[in-house]
Amino acid sequence: MLTSWNYRGMGSSEAIRSVLALVKKLSLEGGNPTPSKYIDDFVSLIEELEMADLGYHVSVDHVTTPSSDHVALAVYVSGKVDSGPKPFRFHEMWTKDPYCMDVIQHCCQTHVHGSPSFNMNSGLVELQSSLRVWNKTYFGNIFFQIKEAESALSSLLAGPVSDLVMVEIKNIKEDILELYKKDESNWNQHSNTSMVLEADNNIKFFHSNVSFRRRRNSIDKIQNEAGHTNVFCDKNRGIQLKEKQKPHAALFPSQATQNMAACSLFQPSPTSLLIPTKSKSKSKSPNHPFLIKACSTNSPDPSLIKHRRPADQNIREEARHNHLSSNTHGFSAKYVPFNADPTSDESYSLDEIVYRSRSGGLLDVQHDMEALKKFDGQYWKTLFDSRIGKTTWPYGSGVWSKKEWVLPEIDSDHIVSAFEGNSNLFWAERYGKETLGMNDLWVKHCGISHTGSFKDLGMTVLVSQVNRLRKLNRPIVGVGCASTGDTSAALSAYCAAAGIPAIVFLPTDRISMAQLVQPIANGAFVLSLDTDFDGCMQLIREITAELPIYLANSLNSLRLEGQKTAAIEILQQFDWEVPDWVIVPGGNLGNIYAFYKGFHMCKELGLVDRMPRLVCAQAANANPLYLHYKSGYSDFKSVKANATFASAIQIGDPVSIDRAVYALQNSNGIVEEATEEELMDAMAQADLSGMFICPHTGVALSALIKLRKSGVIGCNDRTVVVSTAHGLKFTQSKVDYHSKSIPDMSCRFANPPVQVKADFGSVMDVLKTYLSRDQKH
Numbered sequence: 104m105l106t107s108w109n110y111r112g113m114g115s116s117e118a119i120r121s122v123l124a125l126v127k128k129l130s131l132e133g134g135n136p137t138p139s140k141y142i143d144d145f146v147s148l149i150e151e152l153e154m155a156d157l158g159y160h161v162s163v164d165h166v167t168t169p170s171s172d173h174v175a176l177a178v179y180v181s182g183k184v185d186s187g188p189k190p191f192r193f194h195e196m197w198t199k200d201p202y203c204m205d206v207i208q209h210c211c212q213t214h215v216h217g218s219p220s221f222n223m224n225s226g227l228v229e230l231q232s233s234l235r236v237w238n239k240t241y242f243g244n245i246f247f248q249i250k251e252a253e254s255a256l257s258s259l260l261a262g263p264v265s266d267l268v269m270v271e272i273k274n275i276k277e278d279i280l281e282l283y284k285k286d287e288s289n290w291n292q293h294s295n296t297s298m299v300l301e302a303d304n305n306i307k308f309f310h311s312n313v314s315f316r317r318r319r320n321s322i323d324k325i326q327n328e329a330g331h332t333n334v335f336c337d338k339n340r341g342i343q344l345k346e347k348q349k350p351h352a353a354l355f356p357s358q359a360t361q362n363m364a365a366c367s368l369f370q371p372s373p374t375s376l377l378i379p380t381k382s383k384s385k386s387k388s389p390n391h392p393f394l395i396k397a398c399s400t401n402s403p404d405p406s407l408i409k410h411r412r413p414a415d416q417n418i419r420e421e422a423r424h425n426h427l428s429s430n431t432h433g434f435s436a437k438y439v440p441f442n443a444d445p446t447s448d449e450s451y452s453l454d455e456i457v458y459r460s461r462s463g464g465l466l467d468v469q470h471d472m473e474a475l476k477k478f479d480g481q482y483w484k485t486l487f488d489s490r491i492g493k494t495t496w497p498y499g500s501g502v503w504s505k506k507e508w509v510l511p512e513i514d515s516d517h518i519v520s521a522f523e524g525n526s527n528l529f530w531a532e533r534y535g536k537e538t539l540g541m542n543d544l545w546v547k548h549c550g551i552s553h554t555g556s557f558k559d560l561g562m563t564v565l566v567s568q569v570n571r572l573r574k575l576n577r578p579i580v581g582v583g584c585a586s587t588g589d590t591s592a593a594l595s596a597y598c599a600a601a602g603i604p605a606i607v608f609l610p611t612d613r614i615s616m617a618q619l620v621q622p623i624a625n626g627a628f629v630l631s632l633d634t635d636f637d638g639c640m641q642l643i644r645e646i647t648a649e650l651p652i653y654l655a656n657s658l659n660s661l662r663l664e665g666q667k668t669a670a671i672e673i674l675q676q677f678d679w680e681v682p683d684w685v686i687v688p689g690g691n692l693g694n695i696y697a698f699y700k701g702f703h704m705c706k707e708l709g710l711v712d713r714m715p716r717l718v719c720a721q722a723a724n725a726n727p728l729y730l731h732y733k734s735g736y737s738d739f740k741s742v743k744a745n746a747t748f749a750s751a752i753q754i755g756d757p758v759s760i761d762r763a764v765y766a767l768q769n770s771n772g773i774v775e776e777a778t779e780e781e782l783m784d785a786m787a788q789a790d791l792s793g794m795f796i797c798p799h800t801g802v803a804l805s806a807l808i809k810l811r812k813s814g815v816i817g818c819n820d821r822t823v824v825v826s827t828a829h830g831l832k833f834t835q836s837k838v839d840y841h842s843k844s845i846p847d848m849s850c851r852f853a854n855p856p857v858q859v860k861a862d863f864g865s866v867m868d869v870l871k872t873y874l875s876r877d878q879k880h
C-alpha cells in the first residue's frame with residue numbers, strides 16, 4: 104500500500120486508522136509531534152503493532168524526508184485485518200420501498216412471548232439481519248437482473264413479434280424501468296454514504312475523485328435522430344459537454360435521466376447520449392444500456408443503438424423490420440350480408456370491390472370471432488392499453504391500436520394513418536351539474552381529430568384498404584364520396600397523404616365554408632352539385648357502379664370498422680367500465696351502428712360484461728329515423744330533409760337505416776329529435792361552460808336534456824354524448840346565433856360583442872354596467 108500519511112490525523116485504510124489511534128495517543132502524551140520526531144514515532148508504532156499481535160503484519164518499506172506535513176510511505180499490510188463487526192447502517196432508501204415495511208412489520212410481529220423489552224430487543228436483532236438479507240437480495244443483484252432482462256428483451260426483439268410477444272416485451276420493459284428505479288435509489292444512497300464518509304473527512308480527496316469521475320463520465324458526443332454524432336472535444340479539458348445539461352446525471356442517475364431512459368425504452372428518443380470509456384474503472388456508476396452506456400469515442404458500441412431505429416429507417420420501415428404487421432394468429436375478416444341468415448354462405452373477401460349483397464342489402468364486416476376468442480378479455484385489454492399514445496407504426500393510431508379487430512390482414516406497410524382516434528373524453532362537470540344536475544356526464548370529442556370529425560376513424564381504414572388494392576394492381580383510379588362536409592374532408596386528407604386521387608360530390612351551399620375549403624386545400628376533385636346530400640349520394644352510387652372509383656361513403660362497411668373503435672376507446676378511457684348511456688347524433692346512420700358494433704365486440708370477447716343503452720339524436724328537420732322509431736319501426740319512409748344548422752346530418756334517406764334500427768333494437772335504444780332552437784340553445788349553453796361544440800353535438804345534448812327531463816336518464820347515470828365534429832367548422836352558425844340574426848329564434852344564450860367608443864369614460868361605463876349585472880347574478 105502506498106499512502107500519504109498526514110500526521111495531523113487524516114487517512115483512509117483500517118490499518119492506518121489503527122496506527123493513527125496510537126499516534127493520537129502518543130501526541131496526547133508527548134505534545135504535537137514535529138515531522139522528524141514523527142518518523143521515529145511512526146517506526147516505533149509499527150513495532151508496537153507487531154508486538155500487539157493484532158493478526159496482521161505491518162511494515163514500512165520506505166519513508167521519505169518530509170518537506171511538508173505529508174510524508175510518503177510504503178506500508179505493507181498482510182494477514183487478516185479484523186476491524187470488528189461491520190456496523191449496521193439503516194439506509195434511507197429502504198423506506199421508499201413498500202416491501203421494506205413488510206420486512207419491518209414481520210419482525211415486529213414475530214416476538215410476542217417475552218417481556219416487552221425482550222421482545223423489542225429480539226425484534227431489533229432479527230430486523231437487523233432480515234434487513235441485511237433483504238437488502239442483499241433486493242438491491243444486491245440489480246445489475247444482473249437488468250442484464251438478464253435485457254438479454255431476454257433482445258431475444259424477443261430478434262424473433263418474430265406476435266401479439267403475445269409484444270405484451271411480454273412491454274412487461275419486460277416495465278420490469279427494466281423498475282430495476283432502473285431501484286438502481287437509482289441504490290446509487291443515491293451510496294453517493295450520500297460516500298459523501299458522509301469521504302467528503303467530510305477529506306474534501307480534497309472527494310473533489311479530486313469527483314473531477315475524475317466527471318471527466319470519465321462526461322458526454323463527448325451526441326447522436327442525433329439522423330444518426331450523426333456531434334463531438335464535443337476541448338483539448339484543455341479533455342472532453343466537454345457543450346449542451347446546457349451538465350453530465351452530473353451520469354455519476355448518479357437522477358429522475359430526469361430515468362425519465363429519458365423510460366422514453367428511450369418505449370420509443371426512439373431524438374437524441375442518444377454516448378459516453379466515452381476512459382478505462383475499465385471500478386466505478387460504481389451504473390451502466391444504463393438504454394440511455395447512457397460507456398463506449399469508446401472511436402468505436403461506438405453497436406449494442407448501444409440496438410433498440411433505436413437506425414437513422415435511415417422510418418417508423419413504417421421499422422414496423423416492417425420488426426414484423427409488427429405479421430398476422431401470426433390467423434385473424435381474419437370478410438364481407439357478409441348484413442344481419443344475414445346464419446345459414447347463408449354468402450361472403451366476400453375484403454379485397455373484393457363490393458358494397459351490396461346479392462339481394463341488394465347492406466354488407467357487414469364479419470370477423471373470425473373464434474380466432475379472436477382464443478384470447479381472453481384481459482389479453483385484449485392489456486394489448487390495447489399497451490399501445491395508447493405511442494408512435495409505433497401503426498399502433499399509435501386509436502384505430503390501428505385495435506388492428507386485430509379492424510383489418511387484421513392488412514400489412515402495416517399499406518396503412519394510411521394520421522394517428523387518428525385517442526380523442527378526448529371530456530368530463531362536462533359544469534354543464535352537467537348546472538344544466539342537468541348530473542355529475543357523471545362526459546363528451547367524447549371525436550371532432551378533435553386530424554380533419555376535425557369522427558370520419559377520420561373510418562377513412563383511415565377505407566383509404567388503407569384502397570392503398571393495398573392499388574398496390575395489388577387492382578384498377579382503382581380514385582376514391583369518391585358524397586358528403587355533407589366531414590366525409591369529404593377526411594377522404595381528401597387521407598387520399599392526399601397516400602397520393603390517391605379523391606373525388607367529392609358536395610351539395611352546393613349546404614356545407615360550411617371550413618368544410619368546403621378542406622377538400623379544396625387537400626387537392627381533391629371537388630364537384631359542387633345543385634342538389635342535396637341525398638341527390639349527391641344517389642349520383643355517386645351510380646358513378647361508382649360505372650367507373651373504377653372506389654366508394655367511400657359508409658354504405659361501404661369497411662368505414663364502420665374504423666368508426667367502431669371510438670366505442671372501444673370510451674370503454675378503455677373508463678378503465679373498461681361500461682357507461683349507462685351513449686348518445687350519438689344521426690344522419691346517414693352508419694355511426695350509431697359502428698358504436699353498437701364496438702360495444703358488442705367488447706362484450707362478446709369478454710372485455711366488458713354489458714352494453715350501454717344507445718340514443719340516436721336527429722335534427723327535427725331531418726328526422727326519418729325518429730319518425731320510424733315513433734312508428735314502432737313499422738314501414739320506413741325517407742323524408743325530404745329540410746335545412747338545419749346541423750348541416751352534416753341533413754339527410755332524409757339514410758343509407759344505414761337497417762343498421763341503425765338493428766343497433767337500437769339490440770341495445771334497448773331510444774331515438775330523440777331536436778328543433779333548430781333547441782339544438783342551437785344547447786350548443787350555445789354548452790359553449791358557455793367551456794366547450795366549443797358543433798351543432799350536431801347540440802342535437803345530442805338536446806336529446807339528453809329531454810331524456811333527463813322525462814327522468815329516463817337519471818342524475819347519476821354515467822352518460823357519454825358523442826361530439827362528432829369540431830366546433831370551428833361551424834363558426835357561421837355560432838356567429839348567426841350570437842348576433843341574434845336567426846329569424847324566429849330568441850337566441851337565449853347569445854353573447855354579442857359590445858360596440859364601445861374607444862375612450863376611457865365609455866369603457867368604464869360599459870364595464871360598470873356589466874360588472875354590476877354580473878354581481879346580481
Ligand SMILES: N[C@@H](CCOP(=O)(O)O)C(=O)O
Pocket residue numbers: 558585586587588589590591655656657658690691692693694751752
Ligand atoms: N355526414 C356525412 C354524410 C355522409 O355520411 P357517410 O356516413 O356516408 O360518410 C358527411 O360528413 O358527409
